Amino acid sequence: MDRDERIARESVVTAARDLDAQGLNRGTSGNVSVRFRDRILITPSGLPTARMGPDDIVPLAFDGTHPAGLKPSSEWRFHRDILAARPEIGAVVHAHPIHCTAFALCGREIPAVHYMIAAFGGPNVRCAPYAPYGTAELSELALAALKDRNVCLLANHGMIAAGATIEKALWLAVELETLCWQYAVALQVGAPNILSDHEINSTVERFRGYGLNAVDKG
Structure with a gap:
């Protein structure tokens, strides 16, 4: 393992631990991957982040x-398929944060209740239909839900965030959970106002190239 690979592996461990530290994940349910040269570096199955080190990160070829x-x-397949289908994506984060997962349990997409939804590439966050974890079917449904987007919900499961870098993917995961939390509270207050597609598409363009907020073009 050379220095660059060790740095990449360490970045995966750090991101996985950040998911726990920021309350986006609990136990061993989340997973993180990063594109590295001609393969993927992905978190191992069933290992708590507190016990995870760079040597535990699994190098995965694109043929599986x-x-x-x-x-x-166990979710390596959609990590692999997203990175294979989307060359602009460099990292994928999957987790089961409370508010994202609550909407996923209801099979509900997130509408444009806040302009920050533009950071995800469009005027909504789709919820992919249910399929068992780790399956080719789930991977296909996730890819469809991610069309022109960099995040999605997975029905009765959780969420996915994909970014050009591992830092961007983690930032998007945090922003998505924040938006879902805000939407959940707003629904208790009343009927949230939905911004128009025109307004969000305009904001998408304004976000492009704006620091870490830059929208990944899908």
Whole structure:
């Protein structure tokens, strides 16, 4: 393992721990991957982040193979498929944060209740239909929900955020959970006002190139 690979592996461990630290994940349910050279570096299956180190990160080829004795996350397939289908994406984060998952449990998309939804690429956040975890079917549904977007919900499951860098993917995951939390509270207050597609599409363009807020073009 050379220095660049160790740095990339450490970034995956740091992001996985950040998911826990920011309350987006609990236990061993979340997973993180990053594109590295001709393969993917992904968190292992069933290992708590407190016990995870760079040597535990699994190098995964795009054909799905990996070194013997190492077991990638059970969700490796949609990580691999997103990175294969979207060359502008460099990292993928998956987690089960409370508010994102609550809307996913109801199979509900998130409408444009706040202009920050533009950071996700368009006027809504789609919710992919349910399919069992780790399956090719779930991967296909996730890819469809991510069309022209960089986040989505997974029905009865959780969320996905994908960014050009691992820092961007994690930032998007936090922003999505924040938006879902705001929407959940607003629904208790009354009927949230929905911004127009025109307004959000205009904001998408204004966000492009604006620091970490820059929208990944899908």
